[in-house]
Amino acid sequence: MEPHTFLLLTTILSMALYCCASVEPTSPNLCPGMPGLSGRDGRDGREGKEGPPGLNGQKGDKGDKVIGPPGKAGPPGQTGQKGDRGSPGANGQGGKKGERGAVGYPGQPADVRRIAELEGELRAMKVSLSKLEKRFLLTTWKSYGQKSFATRNSKGTFEGGLRLCAEAGGQIAMAANEEENNAIASILKTGEHAFIGINDRKTEGKFEDVNGKPVTFTKWKSEEPNNFNGNEDCTIINSGGIWNDINCEANFIIICQFQ
Numbered sequence: 001m002e003p004h005t006f007l008l009l010t011t012i013l014s015m016a017l018y019c020c021a022s023v024e025p026t027s028p029n030l031c032p033g034m035p036g037l038s039g040r041d042g043r044d045g046r047e048g049k050e051g052p053p054g055l056n057g058q059k060g061d062k063g064d065k066v067i068g069p070p071g072k073a074g075p076p077g078q079t080g081q082k083g084d085r086g087s088p089g090a091n092g093q094g095g096k097k098g099e100r101g102a103v104g105y106p107g108q109p110a111d112v113r114r115i116a117e118l119e120g121e122l123r124a125m126k127v128s129l130s131k132l133e134k135r136f137l138l139t140t141w142k143s144y145g146q147k148s149f150a151t152r153n154s155k156g157t158f159e160g161g162l163r164l165c166a167e168a169g170g171q172i173a174m175a176a177n178e179e180e181n182n183a184i185a186s187i188l189k190t191g192e193h194a195f196i197g198i199n200d201r202k203t204e205g206k207f208e209d210v211n212g213k214p215v216t217f218t219k220w221k222s223e224e225p226n227n228f229n230g231n232e233d234c235t236i237i238n239s240g241g242i243w244n245d246i247n248c249e250a251n252f253i254i255i256c257q258f259q
Helices: 003-021 110-136 156-169 180-187
Strands: 142-143 147-151 193-199 234-239 243-246 250-256 256-259
Touching: 142 180, 147 180, 156 193, 156 250, 156 256, 180 234, 193 243, 193 250
Parallel strands: none
Antiparallel strands: 142 147, 147 256, 193 234, 234 243
């Protein structure tokens, strides 16, 4: 307690005692005691139980109308009666004739036709991929103009050469001029021979290429072709670019050409 506060309380108490001492003892209520200091606040009481629910309030005003999303479609109604026939309309001009559609497969729906087309495209892609794979097996290449000549230095018959080159997407080599003939010959090593596409298998003495076109350029060896023993219907070329007719069943290097 602060000193000045204690002094004030002492003074008040002394005055009260003096006052009470001067009063007659028969009047005890005339000199009441001094009020004491305030006591501490009591503890908060426990929260009471929840009371019973009140009465229902009055009905509120009607709210504004709000348009909500459409509900589910109801069941179909009964079929109505057939209406009266309308009056015929005025004669109009004919519309423009449409373009002719693509030719389809008869009797097949569009999705079935499309699947058939996709399968055909897939088969074509597989064939192209197979040709490229076989072309990669050809290791030696020479080019002249728009033609490229290639070989894997393997030997085979003339028919085998036709198949090998076709499977790679080309043809067995054929020289249409001196420059192409030199390009083919440059692939060969000294002493080697290779089939070319010149032959007279259809008509003896009438040489043509594998496309059936007459030969316009030749490089025959002296006294060739001579159809030795009557069975030389195919042609080979040596490393010097010289031709010789030979048996088609013999085995020589196969050179292919690509354009």
